[in-house]
Amino acid sequence: MSILVTGGTGYIGSHTVVELLEYGKDVIIIDDLSNSKIEVLDSIKEITNKTPKFYQINYLDKEKIRKVFKEHDIETVINFAGFKAVGESVAKPLMYYHNNIGGAINLLEVMQEFGVKNFIFSSSATVYGDPKVTPITEECEVGGTTNPYGTSKFMIEKILKDLYNSDNSWNICILRYFNPVGAHQSGLIGENPNGIPNNLMPYITKVANGELEILSVYGNDYSTKDGTGVRDYIHVVDLAKGHIKAMEKLEKEKSGLYIYNLGTGTGYSVLEIIENFQKVNNVKVNYKIVERRPGDIAICYTNPDKALNELEWKAEKGIEDMCRDSWNYINNNK
Numbered sequence: 001m002s003i004l005v006t007g008g009t010g011y012i013g014s015h016t017v018v019e020l021l022e023y024g025k026d027v028i029i030i031d032d033l034s035n036s037k038i039e040v041l042d043s044i045k046e047i048t049n050k051t052p053k054f055y056q057i058n059y060l061d062k063e064k065i066r067k068v069f070k071e072h073d074i075e076t077v078i079n080f081a082g083f084k085a086v087g088e089s090v091a092k093p094l095m096y097y098h099n100n101i102g103g104a105i106n107l108l109e110v111m112q113e114f115g116v117k118n119f120i121f122s123s124s125a126t127v128y129g130d131p132k133v134t135p136i137t138e139e140c141e142v143g144g145t146t147n148p149y150g151t152s153k154f155m156i157e158k159i160l161k162d163l164y165n166s167d168n169s170w171n172i173c174i175l176r177y178f179n180p181v182g183a184h185q186s187g188l189i190g191e192n193p194n195g196i197p198n199n200l201m202p203y204i205t206k207v208a209n210g211e212l213e214i215l216s217v218y219g220n221d222y223s224t225k226d227g228t229g230v231r232d233y234i235h236v237v238d239l240a241k242g243h244i245k246a247m248e249k250l251e252k253e254k255s256g257l258y259i260y261n262l263g264t265g266t267g268y269s270v271l272e273i274i275e276n277f278q279k280v281n282n283v284k285v286n287y288k289i290v291e292r293r294p295g296d297i298a299i300c301y302t303n304p305d306k307a308l309n310e311l312e313w314k315a316e317k318g319i320e321d322m323c324r325d326s327w328n329y330i331n332n333n334k
């Protein structure tokens with residue numbers, strides 16, 4: 001039996017593949033390499049001494065996905081594939097809805113055809129919109145997303161709920177990630193977006209190594225501890241381990257629909273992240289305060305209790321690990 005990982009050469013996908021291989025699972029990756037590199041497979045092999053099976057396939061290509069299901073005995077599908085740039089999603093909504101929602105529906109249809117019912121979905125804290133209360137629990141209201149990327153996550157969650165309601169033999173776990181950062185401690189896999197990064201940590205690393213001149217801090221007039229935005233940053237290896245726990249949960253339960261927030265439960269401001277990054281890595285990060293970024297919220301962090309109680313999972317790595325490993329990866333992959 002194998003685990004099928006879509007988007008398995010991407011940032012979170014590759015770290016999860018490493019954990020799955022180290023756990024002893026057979027892994028099949030499908031990825032169209034639209035936002036990742038084939039060399040990631042060599043890095044996975046170097047870390048684990050194992051080679052996952054790889055197909056360069058776009059998950060919209062149903063015939064090719066069918067072929068993978070015919071060739072392998074698949075027990076669980078973990079779906080990481082998807083477009084994820086918020087700004088781009090505002091400019092190209094049809095492309096985002098077509099790809100993210102169409103791809104998920106394709107996978108689920110093929111799974112149904114082959115009687116595979118275990119599905120783990122990469123969702124995001126973005127489904128909570130601008131939360132009315134923090135820390136955020138899984139019971140908080142969802143919806144109110146402010147961009148097509150976030151709305152695609154929200155819609156796929158809805159589709160999964162409808163699917164489960166139509167057939168209770170599905171076994172689905174929705175994982176709502178907070179802000180993934182960091183990299184594998186080997187420095188062999190991590191996040192290195194093409195072009196100018198949108199997210200804070202990749203931007204900081206590129207300012208620190210001189211590729212970019214200065215970080216813009218988007219607003220210092222939020223009602224937070226120092227006026228800058230507060231987020232729940234989580235180390236990507238902790239996040240990957242959360243998927244192992246979700247897989248174990250599905251193996252144990254046989255059917256159901258489960259939803260978990262994956263975060264640390266601690267919120268850090270932008271200035272605290274900069275401070276920690278400078279201290280841990282002994283480098284300077286030039287920054288300036290600019291206007292707020294449209295669509296940003298003030299505070300977003302989770303109450304991690306449900307994942308702890310039901311999955312026996314909690315984040316182990318702290319802010320120093322996140323800053324150190326992000327920097328280590330960038331220096332290893334110039």
Ligand code: UD1
Nearest residue numbers: 086124126198199200203216217218229230231270295296
């Ligand atoms: C963003 C997305 C979210 C997505 C997540 C994936 C938005 C509105 N939300 O979350 O949907 O799931 O990425 O990782 O884009 N910041 C700066 N300067 C920068 C970049 C960011 O000050 O150059 C600040 C932001 O204002 C925010 C914090 O850093 O307060 C984190 O930003 P970012 O890393 O982009 O993540 P989110 O906006 O939380």
